Amino acid sequence: MVKQLSKHSISENLKELLSSVDHVQKIEKNRFLFQEGEDADQMFIIQSGRIQISKISPDGRELSLRICQKGDIIGELTLFTDDATYLLNAKVMEDAEVAVIKKDYLERELLTNTELAFEFMKWMSEHFRKTQTKFRDLVLHGKKGALYSTLIRLTNSYGVKRPDDILIDIVLTNQELANFCGTSRESVNRMLSDLKRKEVLEMEKNKIVVKDLQYLKDEINCENCPIVLCSID
Amino acid sequence: MVKQLSKHSISENLKELLSSVDHVQKIEKNRFLFQEGEDADQMFIIQSGRIQISKISPDGRELSLRICQKGDIIGELTLFTDDATYLLNAKVMEDAEVAVIKKDYLERELLTNTELAFEFMKWMSEHFRKTQTKFRDLVLHGKKGALYSTLIRLTNSYGVKRPDDILIDIVLTNQELANFCGTSRESVNRMLSDLKRKEVLEMEKNKIVVKDLQYLKDEINCENCPIVLCSID
DNA sequence: GTGACGTTGTGACCTTTATCACACCATTAT
DNA sequence: ATAATGGTGTGATAAAGGTCACAACGTCAC
Numbered sequence: 001m002v003k004q005l006s007k008h009s010i011s012e013n014l015k016e017l018l019s020s021v022d023h024v025q026k027i028e029k030n031r032f033l034f035q036e037g038e039d040a041d042q043m044f045i046i047q048s049g050r051i052q053i054s055k056i057s058p059d060g061r062e063l064s065l066r067i068c069q070k071g072d073i074i075g076e077l078t079l080f081t082d083d084a085t086y087l088l089n090a091k092v093m094e095d096a097e098v099a100v101i102k103k104d105y106l107e108r109e110l111l112t113n114t115e116l117a118f119e120f121m122k123w124m125s126e127h128f129r130k131t132q133t134k135f136r137d138l139v140l141h142g143k144k145g146a147l148y149s150t151l152i153r154l155t156n157s158y159g160v161k162r163p164d165d166i167l168i169d170i171v172l173t174n175q176e177l178a179n180f181c182g183t184s185r186e187s188v189n190r191m192l193s194d195l196k197r198k199e200v201l202e203m204e205k206n207k208i209v210v211k212d213l214q215y216l217k218d219e220i221n222c223e224n225c226p227i228v229l230c231s232i233d
Numbered sequence: 234m235v236k237q238l239s240k241h242s243i244s245e246n247l248k249e250l251l252s253s254v255d256h257v258q259k260i261e262k263n264r265f266l267f268q269e270g271e272d273a274d275q276m277f278i279i280q281s282g283r284i285q286i287s288k289i290s291p292d293g294r295e296l297s298l299r300i301c302q303k304g305d306i307i308g309e310l311t312l313f314t315d316d317a318t319y320l321l322n323a324k325v326m327e328d329a330e331v332a333v334i335k336k337d338y339l340e341r342e343l344l345t346n347t348e349l350a351f352e353f354m355k356w357m358s359e360h361f362r363k364t365q366t367k368f369r370d371l372v373l374h375g376k377k378g379a380l381y382s383t384l385i386r387l388t389n390s391y392g393v394k395r396p397d398d399i400l401i402d403i404v405l406t407n408q409e410l411a412n413f414c415g416t417s418r419e420s421v422n423r424m425l426s427d428l429k430r431k432e433v434l435e436m437e438k439n440k441i442v443v444k445d446l447q448y449l450k451d452e453i454n455c456e457n458c459p460i461v462l463c464s465i466d
Numbered sequence: 467g468t469g470a471c472g473t474t475g476t477g478a479c480c481t482t483t484a485t486c487a488c489a490c491c492a493t494t495a496t
Numbered sequence: 497a498t499a500a501t502g503g504t505g506t507g508a509t510a511a512a513g514g515t516c517a518c519a520a521c522g523t524c525a526c
Contacts, residue, residue: 055369058454063373065365078362080355083459087365110354117350121343122313124357128364129311132298132320135368136288139379139415140296143483146372173503182372184484189505221291226316376513406473417514422475 026097033074033090033098040078040086041103046070049096050170053088054179064179065134067093067157067170068233073123079103130229138182141220146181147191148216151201153232155210168208180232259330266307266323266331273311273319274336279303282329283403286321287412297412298367300326300390300403301466306356312336363462371415374453379414380424381449384434386465388443401441413465 024047027033033044033051046068053066053074065088068074078084110117137149151168159166178188192208195201200212210216217224257280260266266277266284279301286299286307298321301307311317343350370382384401392399411421425441428434433445443449450457 055373057369057373058456061373063369065368076358079358080351081358081362087362087458107351111347111351114344114347114350117347117354118313118340118344121350121354121357124354124361125309125312125314128357128361129314129320131361131364131368132288135364135371136290136296138368138372140288140290140294174505175503185504186485186506187483190483193505223291225320407475408473418474419476419515420513423513426475 024097024099026095027092028095029092031092033092033096034086035089036087037085040075040081040084043073043075043079043101043103043106044090044098045101046072046074047097047099049098050093051096051098052091052093054091055088062179063182064176065131066233067154072233074098076124076127080107126228130231133225133229137220143181143183143187144191145220146183147177147188148220150177150180150232151208151210152213152216152220152222153230154208155213156227157231157233159210164211165202166210166213167204168210171206172208256333257330258333259328260325261328262325264325266325266329267319268322269320270318273308273314273317276306276308276312276334276336276339277323277331278334279305279307280330280332282331283326284329284331285324285326287324288321295412296415297409298364299466300387305466307331309357309360313340359461363464366458366462370453376414376416376420377424378453379416380410380421381453383410383413383465384441384443385446385449385453385455386463387441388446389460390464390466392443397444398435399443399446400437401443404439405441 025044027049034040034042036056048070051068051072051074052064053068054062054064056062066072066074074090075086078086110120134149134153138146141149154168154170154172155166158168158170160169174188174192175185177192178185181188192201196203198212198215200210200215202209202211216222222230258277260282267273267275269289281303284301284305284307285297286301287295287297289295299305299307307323308319311319343353367382367386371379374382387401387403387405388399391401391403393402407421407425408418410425411418414421425434429436431445431448433443433448435442435444449455455463
């Protein structure tokens with residue numbers, strides 16, 4: 001009865017090839033796996049736990065981009081660039097274990113292992129498309145669109161399908177949601193209240209339950225793009 | 234005295250390897266090289282002319298993402314994905330010639346030519362970072378931030394340095410600028426008027442001249458990221 | 467030249483969103 | 497049990513941005 005909706009499309013092949021190497025690192029809640037400005041010489045594959053990727057602007061505002069879990073690849077943005085530092089922060093939301101891949105090791109590996117390179121390019125390509133669609137939703141449909149898009153993505157990535165609704169199985173504060181939308185806590189709160197009044201959502205033990213996903217999709221002209229593109233990870 | 238500021242960082246190597254194959258296609262102003270929904274089985278390298286990449290939402294609003302010229306690669310978003318259709322539109326702004334690379338040919342090439350694959354991954358990686366920074370500017374600093382960011386990027390990609398200022402050597406209507414910012418023509422017009430009043434900009438023969446680039450950068454907390462990341466192409 | 471067309475500039479008005487302020491829970495520590 | 501903490505819910509108000517309307521200006525075709 002309880003089933004994860006999300007399906008990760010990146011071939012197991014890639015994960016295995018990458019996971020087999022280097023070491024595994026444990027890191028606990030609220031710590032940063034990496035931060036902006038640090039030397040970007042590692043990539044990570046999450047084994048357990050949850051990690052949030054975000055950008056913090058000089059004036060203290062935070063823009064969250066992804067919430068990642070088992071199987072997701074992070075720290076990838078700076079590959080193949082020499083002077084690279086991380087542009088983003090990776091904050092641990094739940095105690096995590098990550099497989100560490102050194103950048104130079106990976107680059108060597110990619111040069112010699114054609115299949116790996118192919119899988120990797122495929123993954124990059126897909127990840128890029130994901131970012132592109134997120135971009136559009138956030139810019140084109142105002143703050144409401146940003147929130148609805150975020151909710152839909154959360155549903156696809158962390159939704160647990162139940163007979164009459166979908167439980168987003170992750171606890172997020174209004175402020176955290178606001179960070180995904182580039183808006184304020186109060187605005188998110190008001191928009192959520194509104195959605196509850198319209199019976200589109202309800203809360204259950206601090207988690208969001210989506211009762212009418214179609215409503216959210218209709219409001220932002222969702223084109224029903226492949227689920228793999230419409231996710232938060 | 235007149236000099237392009239922009240430096241394209243993708244290795245000539247990559248361009249040569251790709252340009253050497255398949256055929257060259259001419260296409261005239263206002264036509265589409267490709268449109269959303271079409272089968273995405275080709276990639277292009279621009280030889281001459283200018284092409285704009287944008288997303289059109291069902292309700293008719295347009296979000297522009299890039300303006301590309303000689304040397305830029307477009308149509309790349311759907312590589313390695315089987316069921317892929319283009320997510321974006323490529324509209325010709327000035328009569329153009331493009332080198333056409335068939336997707337399956339490219340994929341075969343990438344599998345056998347390690348060096349090409351490496352260059353290609355490097356390019357993807359960089360392009361991804363570019364999109365990411367654009368994203369942040371547009372979402373985090375309101376419409377004004379979106380416009381300022383767009384102007385800075387235009388300056389980096391199409392700016393011609395002169396003794397006392399920088400000429401953005403491309404004619405754009407207020408509406409076209411608005412499409413880059415996800416805002417309205419009127420808002421752009423007002424913001425531009427404001428910048429003229431502040432002597433940050435001036436117009437010259439329908440083109441924008443930037444007199445005080447630092448003002449724009451300061452307003453959006455520009456971190457002086459590498460120019461290669463902060464461009465419109 | 468004249469009209470058609472596309473663009474710019476701007477005022478008026480309205481909607482959306484941000485900000486401030488504060489009451490109201492829960493939960494946890496003492 | 498009480499206080500401290502961190503989150504939620506909501507009103508009041510202000511700022512930002514969108515929409516409508518229309519005048520003014522160039523350029524081009526004829």
